[in-house]
Amino acid sequence: MTAKRPPADAVAADNDWFFDGLSGEARDAEGTWTLKPVGRRLPLGQYLRALWQRRHFIWVDSRARAFSANGGYLLGNAWLVLSPLLEGLTYYLVFGLLLQTSRGIDNYVGYLLVGVFMFHYTSRCMTGGANALFTGRTMIRAFSFPRAALPMSVVLREMVGMGPVVLTMVLMILAIPPHAEVSWRWLLLPMVVALQTMFNLGLALVMARTAHHLPDIRKVVGFVTRLWLYGSAVMFSFERYVEDPGVLRLLEANPLFLVLDITRDLLLYAVTPSVESWLTLTAWAVCSVSVGLLFFWQGEERYGRG
Template sequence: MSTAAEQTGTSDPAAMAERHGLSKSSLRPPLGSYTRELWSRRQFIVSYARARTYALYAGARLGSLWQILTPILNAAVYYLAFGVLLGTKNGIDNYVAFLLSGIFVFTYTQRSMTEGSRSLALNLSLIRTLHFPRATLPLAYVLNELTQMLVSMGLLLVIVGLTDGISPRWLLVIPALFLQTMFNVGVTLIFARVGTFVSDVSQLLPFVTRTWLYASGIFFSLPAKLTQADAPGWVIHVLSLNPISAYIDIVRRALLDEHVKNQLPHAWAISIAWSFIALVAGFVYFWRAEDRYGRG
C-alpha cells in the first residue's frame, strides 16, 4: 500500500524543495551578492565592534582608560629593554616617537591577525543560530583594533607635536593607516578561515608575530643599520618588501623630520601593492569556505 507522498510523487525531499524554489541555507552565495550582503550588515559590524570594546574593559577598574595605558606601558617596556639596555636609541632623534610609531603600527596588524584568527571559533553559537555573512565577524575584530590604533595614534601625535612641532605632513598618516587597514582586513580574513579549521594556529601565531616583530625595524632604523653594515643593495630591497616595515616607514616619514632623510626605498609603492593583494586574496579565500563555517 503506497503512501500519499508516494502517490503524489513527492517522496524525495530534495526534489520537493527544488520544485518549490527552496535552496540550502548554507549555500555559498556568488561573490558579488556576498559583497553586497556584507555591506548591508555594516551597522552590525560597527555595533559588534563597540560591544567587544566595552566588554574588554568592563571588568577593569580603570575601564576604557586601558586603551591609552596599554600602549604606553608596552612602549615603556620596549624603551627600557631596547633603547636603554641595548642602546638602539643611539643616533636616532626623538627615539620615543620613533619607537612608539613602530610599536603602534606593528601591534595594529599583530592583534588583528591573532584576535581575528579566533573570531569564528569563539562565535560558533551565533554562526549556527543565525544566517549572515561570516566575514562580518573578522571585520568587526579589525574595526575593534582600528579603534585602539586611533587612540594610540592620537597619543603619538601629541608627543610628536610637543617634541618636533606640528607639520602638514601629518596628513599622510591618513592614507598610510587606510592602506594598513586594507592589509589587515585581508590577512585577518585569511587567518580567520585557517583558525576555524586548524585550531593550533592561534597557538602558533604569537611565535610567528614575535619573529616578525624583531625583523621589522621597530627598535632601530632599518635603512641606517643596513647602510652602516655595508649591506648589498638587494638586501635592502628584499627587507623593504616586508609589509610591516613599509607601513612603519610611511608613518614615520609623515611624523618625523629625521626619518624623511633615512627611509626604505619604494615604501609607498610596496604598501599599496600589499594592501590590494592582501585584501583581494584574503576576501576571496575566506568567501570560498563560506558554506563550511560552523559545521562539525
C-alpha cells in the first residue's frame, strides 16, 4: 500500500528528529512513501543506533524532570537531599543508638551516610524502572520510538538528581566528627558512581519489562528493596553478625555492598579498594546493562499493546 507524504508543515518539525526512522512510513527507490507495520522490533544494532540518535532528547528530558519532580512541595528540590537524610537519621536512631550496631565501626555516622545515600540511588532507579512503561503508556501508544528510552530517562534523571546528594554527603562527612580526611582516593568516586549507574540502568530495564508483564510487581518492589537494604550492610557490619565464611563471602559479592564498601574505603578510611572489588563491581555493571538491554529489547513489540 502506498501513500503520498503529507505536507512538511503538517508534522511538527521539532518532533521529526525524535520519531523519524521508527514511524509507519518508508520511502522506496522512486520516492514514494510506503506504509509499514508500526511497533515491529528493530534489529539490535538499529535499535541501539535509534537510541543514540535520540540521546539529546533523553538527556534534556531527564534533566528537566530531575528538578521538576518536587515542584509541588514547599521545599522543592531540597527533598532530593532531605529524603535520604531523614531516612538516615531514622536508621541512626534505631540501629546506632537503640540497637548499638555502631559498636566496632569507625566513623559510624559517615558509614551510615554513605550507605543510605548511595543505596537510595539504586532503590529509586529500581522503583522508577518498574513504573517507566506504565507512566509512559500514553506516549507509547501515540508514537513509535525505542521504548528503552523511558527506563533510560528514569536512570539519567536519578543520576542528575544524585549530584546534589553526593555533594551533601561529602560535605557532611567532612563536617561531622570524626572528620574524614581528603585524599587522592576521593578522585575515584566518579568511577564508583559510573559503575553503579550502569548497574542501575540494567536493573531498570529488567524491572520495566517485568512490571509490564506482571503489573503487581510494582507493589512488591518496596519489600524487595527493604530486604536488599538489610543485605547490603547499609547500617551495620556483616562481620559482627555473620560467622560462616561462605555466607559472608556470598553477602560481600552483592553489587550494592561492593558500591558501599568501595565508597567507604575511598571517602572515610583512606584505603585503596582491592583490585578484586573493582573487577567484581565492573563485572556486575557490564553484565547488568548487557542482560537488561537484551531482555528489554526482546519484548519491544509488546509494550504498546494492552
